[in-house]
Amino acid sequence: MGIFSLGSSVMPIGLDIGTDHVRAAQLKPSGAGLSLVGYGLVNMPMGSVVEGEIVDVDAVSSAIRELWRHSSVHGKDVIIGVSNQKVVVRLIDLPFMERDELEGAIQYQAQDYIPIPVEDAILDFHIIGDYMTPADEHMMEVLLVAAQRDMIESAVQAVEGAGLRLAQIDLTSFAIVRAALGAGTxxxxxxxxxxxxxxxxxxxxxxxxxxxxxxxxxxxxxxxxxxxxxxxxxxxxxxxxxxxxxxxxxxxxxxxxxxxxxxxxxxxxxxxxxxxxxxxxxxxxxxxxxxxxxxxxxxxxxxxxxxxxxxxxxxxxxxxxxxxxxxxxxxxxxxxxxxxxxDGVSHVTVAPGAQQAAMADRMGAAPAVGLAMGGAT
Ligand SMILES: Nc1ncnc2c1ncn2[C@@H]1O[C@H](COP(=O)(O)OP(=O)(O)OP(=O)(O)O)[C@@H](O)[C@H]1O
Ligand SMILES: [Mg+2]
Missing domain, CATH: 3.30.420.40 (ATPase, nucleotide binding domain)
Incomplete structure (x- = not known):
């Protein structure tokens, strides 16, 4: 047993699947903040991921397996990010409703705002806030996310093919914002x-x-x-x-x-x-x-x-x-x-076990670190 004992990982690992590299980042709560306890990257075979989309599921699974062998991350639960032309994000205004009501209604509301047929899409939303119009209507601002189902399914297959469990899917751009500006800033x-x-x-x-x-x-x-x-x-x-x-x-x-x-x-x-x-x-x-x-x-x-x-x-x-x-x-x-x-590690502390790998790749670390940060909230 090493000096640095991880214990059981409560937070899922951020997994960033890219064109050139696949990266993983593992965080652990530490004091008031977060500590990066595991980090790694390996090369992605050329042509396996094109413009943010997985085109060769098996090659991606193998790369992820290799990453797990060669990095300091431990555990099976992962959060992946999606970012490509098959994900659309729209800020929309809707009449005010409670969150659970919106969960039921979003499917019917969404089609007007997205170019993907709703039946082929996986939808998600984030309520940004509510306001009153000059005509005294109670409205809400919602960030609507729609992702093409087949694209998500390839990502799920790649992760499961590597023997991992998908805990969450996030937008890579949200993860990047989190890592660059700090979580919940x-x-x-x-x-x-x-x-x-x-x-x-x-x-x-x-x-x-x-x-x-x-x-x-x-x-x-x-x-x-x-x-x-x-x-x-x-x-x-x-x-x-x-x-x-x-x-x-x-x-x-x-x-x-x-x-x-x-x-x-x-x-x-x-x-x-x-x-x-x-x-x-x-x-x-x-x-x-x-x-x-x-x-x-x-x-x-x-x-x-x-x-x-x-x-x-x-x-x-x-x-x-x-x-x-x-x-x-x-x-x-x-x-x-x-x-x-x-860089991608300016809002976390980097533990000794992750120091070398993370510091060598700190400019490329934002998506993986930010995905893991999302698992903390
Ligand atoms: N010192 C450097 N100066 C300029 N560009 C660099 C430098 N180091 C790496 N790059 C570029 O960064 C890119 C690789 O970035 P990265 O590994 O983050 O991509 P990726 O996450 O695999 O791909 P993507 O997320 O776009 O699918 C390459 O284009 C590489 O040439
Ligand atoms: Mg990337």
Whole structure:
């Protein structure tokens, strides 16, 4: 028996199934907060997960089994996250009703708001609050989540195929918000956000970028985009005729050109390596500009819907793909907001047994850690 005894795990393990990696995070209550007692990641075979959807259930099950063998998590109960084009999240206004009444009614109410036939969807909702209209009608604001049933079923099969039990399914974007801002964060106006302001959270991984807007700690808007780290690498591969793996390596080495000085012109001594680096930086810059335009469209859409909110002043950025050098500066300029690079473990303490694995992957840890945080509430 080791020095660090886990005892029985009361909280389910956060399991984040991604394009490049599958990750697991295990939390334990500790004092007033949460302690990360187990963490790990293993590679996902290429093509098994595409844009957040499991396409090869058996390959994913094997990867999860491998993760359980090679990480410090112990237990069988897991919470998984979903995030892809087959999940829609809508903020809707409904006449006020009690929670149990809404549970019965949501199926009939939902179809007007979602593009998926209700009979093919799994529905969930979060009541955000209620209010009175000027005409004295009692209304409520509800965040409606609808996920395509077949997509959820593949995820369930992958988990069960790995010999685990599915305790809960959550939205990956909610998990990311939790990990980036802290669980149950109720931001008071004037504290972090002034009146009329909201906060953005952007998570960049390989196949997907998650964009969320949070008001006073409550997520009110989420969207996924397929412009993410993989697409950045692919752009470099295309322009330099490299393999994807070569392009990945070059991307990480090159980063974005300095936003003030741009790509440095080649001196007379410019060799092939330097030339490649410059071409890579330029390709990356074009791709990142597309990325910024996409994020801006999402945020603008949100701002046109949210009548009380005029600006998104602060954006938390996380995810492995957010580690491109100079990325924050590009986003600050393109989105006219303060961009704060944040990791996935800033709101938990990291126990010695998880230290090495978690710290090496702290930029990529937000979904798994945030999923596990959701199991605490
Ligand atoms: N230092 C770095 N600089 C830039 N990009 C990086 C760096 N390190 C990793 N990345 C990129 O991060 C991406 C991998 O992120 P991650 O492992 O979180 O994806 P994933 O969770 O498996 O996929 P997804 O959630 O999108 O399905 C790759 O595109 C990789 O190139
Ligand atoms: Mg991921």
């Amino acid at each position: 109720a931001i008071l106006p004037g504290e972090e956000e002034e009146a009329g302001e909201a906060t953005g959270v952007i998570h960049i991984s390989s196949g997907l970028t998650n964009i969320a807007v949070v008001e006073r700690g409550v997520p009110r808007f989420t969207r996924v985009s397929s412009i993410a780290g993989g697409q950045f690498s692919q752009a470099i591969a295309n322009v330099l005729n490299l393999t994807f793996d070569e392009a990945e390596e070059l991307k990480i080495r090159a980063g974005l050109p300095d936003i003030e000085t741009g790509t440095q012109p080649l001196g007379p001594e410019g060799d092939l390596g330097t030339q490649q680096l410059q071409v890579a930086q330029d390709a990356l810059e074009r791709e990142v500009n597309k990325f910024i335009a996409e994020v801006r469209r999402s945020l603008d859409y949100y701002l046109t819907q949210a009548t009380q909110i005029r600006t998104i002043r602060k954006i938390y950025m996380t995810g492995s793909g957010a580690q491109l050098s100079n990325m924050a500066a590009y986003l600050e300029k393109g989105l006219q907001a303060e961009v704060v690079l944040t």
